[in-house]
Amino acid sequence: MEKQYETVIGLEVHVELSTESKIFCGCSTKFGGAPxxxxxxxxxxxxxxxxxLNKQVVEYALAxxxxANCQINQYCKFDRKNYFYPDNPQNYQISQLYLPICHDGYLEIQTAAGPKKIRIHEMHMEEDAGKLIHDEWDDCSLVDYNRSGVPLIEIVSEPDMRNAQEVIAYLEKLRLICQYLGVSDCKLQEGSMRADVNLSVREVGSRELGIRTEMKNLNSFKAIARAIEGERARxxxxxxxxxxxxxxxRRWDDNKEYSYAMRSKEDAKDYRYFPDPDLPPVRISDQWIAQIRNAQPELQEEKAKRYMEQYELSDYDAGxxxxxxxxSEMFEKTAAICQMPKKAANWYIGETLRLVKEEGIETEEISFSPEHLAELILMTDRGELNNKTAKEVFRMIFTDDVDPMIYAEEKGLKTVLDTGLLEETVAKVLEENPDTVKQYLEGKTKVTGFLVGQIMKQMKGKADPKQVNQLLRQKLQEAEEKA
Structure with a gap:
């Protein structure tokens, strides 16, 4: 009988915090500065x-x-993790081993089999290392210390995940929480969220864990999923x-879809940890915890539930x-201005997300003002723009944040509400298409689509389709009565 294997996965996730200054000094944390x-x-x-110590780092870690439903160590301290590498200027990293700030938490994810709790072993504060830049042309390596000292929170999970889908669900949940709290932008491509995957396999039914490997160099969810499948198979x-x-x-090469051995896996004893003598312990009072708890914003799940109740949106749309x-902030502003939440939701879920995908950008990069979309919705509702033209105007709002009223007037896109002109156009189209009118009178009512198209063409798309359909039906009914 062929053996069946189970994958066991735990994650070490590093999140760069969105503080203005570094964890132990006043230097800027801004990404992309000159080396x-x-x-x-x-x-x-x-x-x-x-x-x-930067107080804001402690508050972000607490938040x-x-x-993440963690217990808080109200007495925590920093330790030195000793290792020698060019991007580590002190030859040690200030981290937390013995008394991390948070421990024993969990995140609940949705899986194909239903909800599942992924336990969090601990969260600790630490400083990031610098960055090595390998110059193949000059055959040398250069060091940029801009990232050195940028504050990190490392979130260490228990080995509770069994496949790539659960891993991605956990990471997406963690990223959303960080972004809603405002503690990190979690941009994987900029390294502000990095995940190391600890993976082992064992026979189904076995309670013993297999020998694990740790995979690094994973900078996208797709790369993480491919690395898990690749390492499991290996x-x-x-x-x-x-x-x-x-x-x-091991280092994962996403282009070759293969991992390479980097070094033997170190244990804590290899780093010769000891308490940092330059940093006093951190004492966290009940009052400080209560203050942070009371300042917590509405998180994604609570917000989605409120949207379903307040705006009567579906579970899918709210998600x-x-x-x-x-x-979500842009949607709420738009809905508050135009007072039509369902229409605002449709514009964000439909056109906005379509253009985000088409332009290949992140949702965080959407830069048009909610006021302009709200005005577009109101103009459409008043019949000043038909749906087709409104989409044309919205594309310009999305790319250039134009004022829809001014843009529509300058480009002559506003709907013609002159009933007399529309009546003349309908009469002219009916007169120019006697065979089509005859077909309609013989019961072939589908030909009205052709007639509407001809009217819209002569009106250069500036007529209200509802008004066109209504007037056309009226004229055809009159022709039917005469016949």
């Missing part, structure tokens, strides 16, 4: 420089810990051949609108 311009003696690791192949799986850190904090 080594956001540095000082502290984050460059110069002798004698002393770290001072995330509370949102480990099963080794076991089937009777060869051992080696505990090691789409709350998939991004930025999108």
């Amino acid at each position: 080594n311009t956001h540095t000082c003696p502290v984050c460059a690791g110069l002798p004698g420089a002393l770290p001072v 995330l810990g509370l949102a 480990q099963i192949e080794l076991l089937e051949e009777g060869r051992p799986v080696i505990q090691e850190t 789409l609108l709350t998939q991004s904090r930025h999108l």
Whole structure:
């Protein structure tokens, strides 16, 4: 009988915090500065420089810990993790091993089999390392310390995930919580959210964990899913051949869809942790925790539920609108201005998300003003724009944030509400198409679509389709009575 295998996955997720300054100094955390311009003696690791903890980092860690149902260590401290690497200027990283700020939490995800809790072992605060830039042309490596000292929260899960789908659901849930809290933008492409995958396989029914490997260099959800499938297949192949799986850190190459061994997997003892002598312990009072808890914003699940109740939206529509904090805020502003939440929801779910996909951008990059979309909805509702023209105007709002009223007037796109002109056009089209009118009188009512098209063509698309249909039916009915 062929053996069946189960995949066991745990994640170490690093989230870069959206503070203005670094964790232990006043240098900027802004992404994309010229190399080594956001540095000082502290984050460059110069002798004698002393770290001072950024209070905002602690508050962000508390906010995330509370949102992820964690216990809080009200007495926590920092430790030195010693390792020697060029991007690590002090030759140690300030982290938290013995008393991390948060522990024993969970996130609930939706799976094909229903809801599932993914346990969180701990969350701890630490500083990021610098970045090595490998110059193949000059055959050298350069170091940029701008990222050195940028504050991180590392979220360590228990090995509760069993496939790529559960991993992605967990990461998406975690990313949404971080974005709603405002603690991080979680842009994987910029490295502000990074996931290391610890994966092992075992025979179905076995309670013993297999030998795990850790995969790094994963900068998109698709790459993570492919890496999981690739590493699972590699480990099963080794076991089937009777060869051992080696505990090691591997680098995933997404282009080749294969992982390569980097180094043997280190244990905590290899880093020779000890309490940081330059940083006092952090004492977190009940009052401080209560203050952070009371300031927590409405998170995605609560917001979606409110949309269903307040705006009478479907579960699906509410889910789409709350998939991004930025999108939900824009929708709420638009709905408040035009007082037509369902129509506002349709514009965001339909045209906005369609153009986001077409332009290949993130929802966070949508930059038009909600006021302009609200005005477009009101103009359409008043019959000043038909649906086709409204979509044309919206594309310009989406790309250039134009004022719809001014743009429609300048381009001559407003609907012609002159009933006399419309009556003349309908009469002219009927006169020019006697055979089509005859077909209608013989019972072939589908020909009205052709007649509407001819009227809209002569009106250059500026007529209200409802008004056109109504007037056409009236004229055809008169012709039917005469016949």
